Amino acid sequence: MGSRLPLVVILGSTGTGKTKLSLELAQKFGGEIIGADSMQVYKSLDIITAKATKEEQSVAPHHLIDILEPNETCTVLEYRNKAVSIIDDLFSKNKMPIVVGGTNYYIESLLWKILVEHTNKLLSKPGILPNNEQELPSEELHKKLKLLDPAMANRLHPQNKRKILRSLEVLYQKGKKLSEIFDEQRSSKGGSLYGGGLRYENALIFWLKCEQETLDKRLDDRVDKMVEEGLVKELTSFHSAFNLDSEPDYTRGVFQSIGFKEFHSYLVLNEEERKSGMGIKKLNEGIELLKLVTRRYARKQNKWTMNRFLGRNDRKVPPIYALDTSDVACWTSNATVPAMDVVQSFMWCKECEVRPLQKMSCSSKPNAEDETFNCEVCDRVFVGKFQWEVHRKSNNHRKRLEGRKKQKEQDKG
Numbered sequence: 001m002g003s004r005l006p007l008v009v010i011l012g013s014t015g016t017g018k019t020k021l022s023l024e025l026a027q028k029f030g031g032e033i034i035g036a037d038s039m040q041v042y043k044s045l046d047i048i049t050a051k052a053t054k055e056e057q058s059v060a061p062h063h064l065i066d067i068l069e070p071n072e073t074c075t076v077l078e079y080r081n082k083a084v085s086i087i088d089d090l091f092s093k094n095k096m097p098i099v100v101g102g103t104n105y106y107i108e109s110l111l112w113k114i115l116v117e118h119t120n121k122l123l124s125k126p127g128i129l130p131n132n133e134q135e136l137p138s139e140e141l142h143k144k145l146k147l148l149d150p151a152m153a154n155r156l157h158p159q160n161k162r163k164i165l166r167s168l169e170v171l172y173q174k175g176k177k178l179s180e181i182f183d184e185q186r187s188s189k190g191g192s193l194y195g196g197g198l199r200y201e202n203a204l205i206f207w208l209k210c211e212q213e214t215l216d217k218r219l220d221d222r223v224d225k226m227v228e229e230g231l232v233k234e235l236t237s238f239h240s241a242f243n244l245d246s247e248p249d250y251t252r253g254v255f256q257s258i259g260f261k262e263f264h265s266y267l268v269l270n271e272e273e274r275k276s277g278m279g280i281k282k283l284n285e286g287i288e289l290l291k292l293v294t295r296r297y298a299r300k301q302n303k304w305t306m307n308r309f310l311g312r313n314d315r316k317v318p319p320i321y322a323l324d325t326s327d328v329a330c331w332t333s334n335a336t337v338p339a340m341d342v343v344q345s346f347m348w349c350k351e352c353e354v355r356p357l358q359k360m361s362c363s364s365k366p367n368a369e370d371e372t373f374n375c376e377v378c379d380r381v382f383v384g385k386f387q388w389e390v391h392r393k394s395n396n397h398r399k400r401l402e403g404r405k406k407q408k409e410q411d412k413g
Helices: 016-029 076-092 103-111 130-135 138-148 161-174 178-187 212-228 231-243 261-267 273-274 275-311 328-347 384-391 395-412
Strands: 005-014 033-035 096-099 203-209 322-324 370-376 379-381
Touching: 005 016, 005 161, 005 275, 016 033, 016 203, 016 328, 033 103, 076 096, 076 322, 076 370, 130 161, 138 261, 161 178, 161 370, 161 395, 203 275, 203 328, 212 231, 212 275, 231 261, 261 275, 273 275, 322 328, 370 384
Parallel strands: 005 096, 005 203, 033 096, 203 322
Antiparallel strands: 370 379
16 A cells, blocks of 8 residues: 555644744655744844754745745645645655645635635725725715614624624625625535635644743844844844834734834834844833743744634544654754654554644633624623623723612612
């Protein structure tokens, strides 16, 4: 019996060694690496986005890194289409695709059939609606969506303009409600509350994990190393090239990158001000803030994996193998060897001593089950019963509710 190639996916929080393992597997099995990082698709800012070095990239062919200019955008749908094409091409050449990155919704888009394709028959480009309706306030667009696709509107926060526009866009393009399309995906073979079934039945996942205190220290040290390698010069050069004539939009493109907006108050200073006591203070504040948000992001990445990959019993998930990368001295025995054993066992259809993780219960719910709740007392809108119940039990809500009751009693008196 000949060997069969898997689609290898390496995920995990930042700082756990994903790049190192991807290079080892690519060398061992002659694979090619496909980046799954929403910031590494952009050219420049190599240090802050923690790209594999040019030397590392020379070890094996890399795809979807440095493919966009900083002022361009890349939607998850556009990424998915590019990546799937590369994966299918590699399989046709009997080469192993190795997807590696920390942007989990990129990885999800590859593993499952969950997105709705653009057709662009009626619209000039994504995000543009007839009569320039995209210029309307978010609340007004939400009201429009509620008339046209109430089920979808009920799942979206009135301020979530991006998703509201996308829902209207699908309606105009396809003449079909997005909620109906999602329902069709969920009812398809292998579908779940998140959408369609698996795209690749031959996928296997390595989840790199690290003890939290160790990871926090490692991430802080990595930021210090970035500074030593020229982080500040990289940021100031980028700022001079792209931001001097306009205010940066930190919600779009590479400007979303962790580590850029954290230094905004320093970058807007002139050269003389940066050298002053005030400038040095703002620089140090930016460094500490970068450490903080990086640690937070690492926790968010792990939570996503727990909820979306392990926490759903209704969703078919490829086998997930946890590798402990806490002790770098034990990297070979804890990461390299078991990962290679898993891949070889898969290729030759043999039993493997390394066992995949089991599913676990999860308290959060996917958007398919969500509905919006309006708190008139606090003048806030919540998406999903879980967040709504958390708010109802919060001290702030209870205080406002009590205050309203007292006010009504006084009005009666």
